[in-house]
Amino acid sequence: MRKQKATNITWHAHKVSREEREKLLDQKGVVLWFTGLSGSGKSTLANEVAYKLHERGKLTYVLDGDNIRHGLNKDLGFTPEDRAENIRRISEVANLFADAGVITLTAFISPYRRDRNFCRSLLKDRFMEIYTKAPLEVCEERDPKGLYKKARAGEIKEFTGIDAPYEPPENPELIIETDKETIEESVNRVIKKMEELGYLHG
Amino acid sequence: MRKQKATNITWHAHKVSREEREKLLDQKGVVLWFTGLSGSGKSTLANEVAYKLHERGKLTYVLDGDNIRHGLNKDLGFTPEDRAENIRRISEVANLFADAGVITLTAFISPYRRDRNFCRSLLKDRFMEIYTKAPLEVCEERDPKGLYKKARAGEIKEFTGIDAPYEPPENPELIIETDKETIEESVNRVIKKMEELGYLHG
Structure with missing residues (x-):
């Protein structure tokens, strides 16, 4: 690309x-992986953590169904193969975001241990698995998108918790029982853990 | 997720x-899309622009074959369909990065006008198409990865410029003739254009 040619x-x-x-950015590029049943509070918690971090001058980005399913992964459905490919692509994208230095929060049911562990294998010690845990009854009562109702009516097949399995994390960095603590408490616990892990300084 | 249940x-x-x-970040989230033949200088220029912007305190990220083909798109080959899917996914990821506020630079041959225009349709006025233009003979003489040699020997099929087409941009934001100007001149032209478009302030 210099003027002298043919060297x-x-x-x-x-x-x-x-x-x-x-x-x-004065922060580490990391992935906070929220996993749990529909209605367990993944998206709410991820967005609140992002908001609190943003107030502290940190750059965050939330990957969730809204910005993934209608774009990158719009060619994928809900068969086991497509679910695996869904999480594989999300993991690769989250890895790129972390490489860019961004505090990346993902909010997907991600029911299979193997799929979540794939992301952990990419990120290694820059991966925090956060299990938003709530009894099925509580999630179903909340039913923020009306999906449990549809699943019970048979309008949605293979719905996690109803007729598809959820594999809880075995060694998550954090378990948040969203029916037992306030969101403020949960947010503070996530951020405290991030501080302990050295994620909030460059 | 609050303590009061059943509301x-x-x-x-x-x-x-x-x-x-x-x-x-004091910048706009945008995509700088570098397109051109293998050896035309896309990757070199993208990385130099990113470096110069980083020195000015801007957050940049380069998407290229190194971080895409071995990860997100490792399931894709070089058939026309796979090339289209390759660029589609890159476009969606670049769109997410721009949404995160990052100055995103992509360095892919991206030979088809339709594929590049898909990314433009996602980003609208946050898209700068930069055509790194150099005669095939010059690119082939540079042959930084030895790919032209392999293509001429028939070891690589459907190689852009040899036995696969390259469709030049019709209205790129910039044309950089990499055999006619120094890299310093090219970098300055890209950054000047970004300033004109208001990309370097939040």
Whole structure:
């Protein structure tokens, strides 16, 4: 790309490293993976944590059904294969976001242990699995999107918790029992854990 | 997620908007889409622009073959269908990055006008198409990865410029003739254009 042509010199571009981006942002690029039943509070908690971090000057981004299912993964359905591919792509994208230095929060049911562990294998110690735990009855009573009602009526098949399995995390970094603590308490616990893990400085 | 159960109150989470992230970062979330033949200088230029912007305190991220083909798109080959799906997914990911407020630079041959225009349709006025233009002979002489040699030997099929077409952009925001200007000149032109478009303030 220089004016002299026909040399054998390979020109190496400057590259910005993840560490340099993290220094700029004064934070680590990490993935907070929220998993749990529909209605267990994943999305609400992820967004509240992001909001609180943003107030502290941190760059956050939430990946959820709203911005993934209608875009990147709109070609995928809900068969076991498609669910696995869904989580695989989300994991790869979350890994890119973390590499960019962004505190990345994902809010997907992600019912299979193997799929979640794939993301952990990409991120290693930059991965926090947060299990939003609530009894099925509570989630079904909340039913924020009316999905349990449809599942019970047979209008939705293979709905997690009804006629499809949910595999709880075995060693999550945090368990949040969303029917037993306030959202403020939950948010504070997540952020405290992030501080302990050194995620909130570059 | 609050302590009171069994109410009909839908609790709306705070959400951080793109505008709020852009204010935090003092930049716009945009996509700089570099397109051109293999060896035309896409990746080199993208990385140099990112480096210069990083020195000015801007958050950038480069999407290229290195971080996409081995991860998100490792299931895709080089048939026309797979090439289209490759660029579709990259476009969706670039759109998410721009939504996060990141100055996103993509460096892919992206030979088809239709595929590039899909990304433009997602990003609208947050999309800068940059055509790194160099004669095939120059690119082939540079041959930084030895790919032209392999394509000429028939070891790689459907190689853009040899036995697969490249459709030049019709109205790119910038054309950079990488055999006619220094990389410093090219970088400055890209950044000047970004300033004109208001991308470098939140």
